[in-house]
Amino acid sequence: MRGLRIDTFTFIIATVVQVYSSSVRREGRLSVTELRERNHCFAGNSSKMTNSYLWRIIRDPPVYFFGTIHVPYPRVWDYIPQNIKQAFCESQNAFFELDLTDSNTSRNLKRCQMLPRGENLSTVLPENMYQRLKSHLGYVQKMMPSWGVYDEELFHTIAGNWERKRPIWVMLMVNTLNEADIRSRGIPVLDLHLTNEALKMDKRVGAVEVVQEQCVPLNGLNVSQVLFLLNRTLWQQEALRDGTIESSFSTDDLIWHYNCGDLNSMILNLDTAQIPNILNSTMSETDLRLAEEIDRYFVDELINKRNQQMASRVKEIVESKSNQSFFFALGAGEL
Ligand SMILES: *[C@@H]1O[C@H](CO)[C@@H](O)[C@H](O)[C@H]1NC(C)=O
Ligand SMILES: *[C@@H]1O[C@H](CO)[C@@H](O)[C@H](O)[C@H]1NC(C)=O
Ligand SMILES: *[C@@H]1O[C@H](CO)[C@@H](O)[C@H](O)[C@H]1NC(C)=O
Ligand SMILES: *[C@@H]1O[C@H](CO)[C@@H](O)[C@H](O)[C@H]1NC(C)=O
Numbered sequence: 526m527r528g529l530r531i532d533t534f535t536f537i538i539a540t541v542v543q544v545y546s547s548s549v550r551r552e553g554r555l556s557v558t559e560l561r562e563r564n565h566c567f568a569g570n571s572s573k574m575t576n577s578y579l580w581r582i583i584r585d586p587p588v589y590f591f592g593t594i595h596v597p598y599p600r601v602w603d604y605i606p607q608n609i610k611q612a613f614c615e616s617q618n619a620f621f622e623l624d625l626t627d628s629n630t631s632r633n634l635k636r637c638q639m640l641p642r643g644e645n646l647s648t649v650l651p652e653n654m655y656q657r658l659k660s661h662l663g664y665v666q667k668m669m670p671s672w673g674v675y676d677e678e679l680f681h682t683i684a685g686n687w688e689r690k691r692p693i694w695v696m697l698m699v700n701t702l703n704e705a706d707i708r709s710r711g712i713p714v715l716d717l718h719l720t721n722e723a724l725k726m727d728k729r730v731g732a733v734e735v736v737q738e739q740c741v742p743l744n745g746l747n748v749s750q751v752l753f754l755l756n757r758t759l760w761q762q763e764a765l766r767d768g769t770i771e772s773s774f775s776t777d778d779l780i781w782h783y784n785c786g787d788l789n790s791m792i793l794n795l796d797t798a799q800i801p802n803i804l805n806s807t808m809s810e811t812d813l814r815l816a817e818e819i820d821r822y823f824v825d826e827l828i829n830k831r832n833q834q835m836a837s838r839v840k841e842i843v844e845s846k847s848n849q850s851f852f853f854a855l856g857a858g859e860l
């Protein structure tokens with residue numbers, strides 16, 4: 526699977542966690558002086574390797590598009606060039622994919638992830654897959670103290686109520702239950718950090734999507750497709766556990782390419798991020814066909830359709846306030 530899709534998934538996941546831990550808060554208003562000080566914001570630290578995901582529409586006042594990725598912001602922040610931070614500071618409106626300040630976002634996402642009333646995974650999954658899943662979650666819970674992060678509450682925040690979730694969401698959850706991801710829980714991802722900054726600077730904050738638009742299409746895969754994904758995810762985790770494969774988890778690669786402003790490599794190299802690499806050269810003909818079919822579904826539903834919709838929303842938003850400046854922070858893959 527290629528990168529664009531992964532960005533979508535990780536975004537939803539990152540968002541869920543962040544929203545659940547309600548780290549977005551509207552902070553008190555700033556005085557004019559404080560605001561001015563903030564507008565010299567983010568002073569310093571342009572590094573020699575800097576990314577360049579900034580586009581500008583020729584318009585007065587300007588409209589900027591900035592490509593974000595959904596990783597803990599300290600890992601990329603120093604590489605974001607000053608001109609981007611400046612554009613952000615000067616824009617009156619800051620728009621993101623989702624409105625993380627809206628409590629409906631997390632409520633709707635939770636609702637979207639749940640199985641219909643009365644169902645749970647023990648009845649939905651084949652018995653042996655259910656047991657493998659249960660055993661893997663037990664393993665994670667057991668390992669968390671040695672990852673230096675354990676508290677009961679954290680595990681329950683991430684994995685609680687897993688039996689009531691739709692298999693596709695459990696699959697995505699399983700992919701985030703690794704040491705690196707768990708350690709960085711609670712550190713805002715870049716999008717969230719920018720949202721917080723925008724609120725502090727008293728910008729108007731908005732979104733170009735609602736959560737259902739990211740979420741509902743994921744529920745559209747059918748049973749055989751979802752079981753295939755979950756099976757492969759579990760297979761991968763089991764193989765990692767007993768050391769027959771090495772982690773192909775490449776958040777570090779992704780960050781490196783992003784920081785170097787290398788969008789093409791980024792897309793190409795995203796392959797192995799969060800979602801298991803379902804295309805595998807030794808796969809049977811049937812499995813390969815299934816994997817490609819799922820891949821196509823994701824491209825259509827989560828990239829192409831969303832891109833069109835986002836583009837028309839952006840147009841609407843910008844045209845409705847033709848004398849204001851805008852800063853759109855959307856997934857780099859999306860741009
Ligand atoms: C700039 O970045 C370097 C290395 O990442 C760090 O050591 C330094 O403290 C940073 N300077 C500022 C002003 O943030
Ligand atoms: C949240 O959802 C409720 C009901 O679905 C709706 O009435 C309300 O306007 C929504 N709030 C926002 C901020 O969109
Ligand atoms: C799942 O559903 C089955 C059958 O309705 C029920 O026996 C079981 O207790 C449920 N498990 C959980 C964890 O809710
Ligand atoms: C799932 O969808 C694929 C392609 O759309 C189809 O070939 C397959 O038979 C479906 N499986 C089920 C269980 O509906």
Ligand SMILES: *[C@@H]1O[C@H](CO)[C@@H](O)[C@H](O)[C@H]1NC(C)=O
Nearest residue numbers: 651654752753756757760812
């Ligand atoms: C899971 O995948 C393995 C290996 O690819 C396969 O042998 C097995 O039949 C699959 N199980 C299910 C329930 O799909």
Ligand SMILES: *[C@@H]1O[C@H](CO)[C@@H](O)[C@H](O)[C@H]1NC(C)=O
Nearest residue numbers: 760770805806807808809812
């Ligand atoms: C591909 O998947 C099969 C099981 O379906 C596994 O045995 C093999 O090691 C995998 N290959 C790679 C490169 O991951």
Ligand SMILES: *[C@@H]1O[C@H](CO)[C@@H](O)[C@H](O)[C@H]1NC(C)=O
Nearest residue numbers: 586617845846847848849850
């Ligand atoms: C923007 O335009 C509206 C109406 O066209 C006007 O009322 C408002 O004063 C303008 N604002 C600025 C900052 O120019």
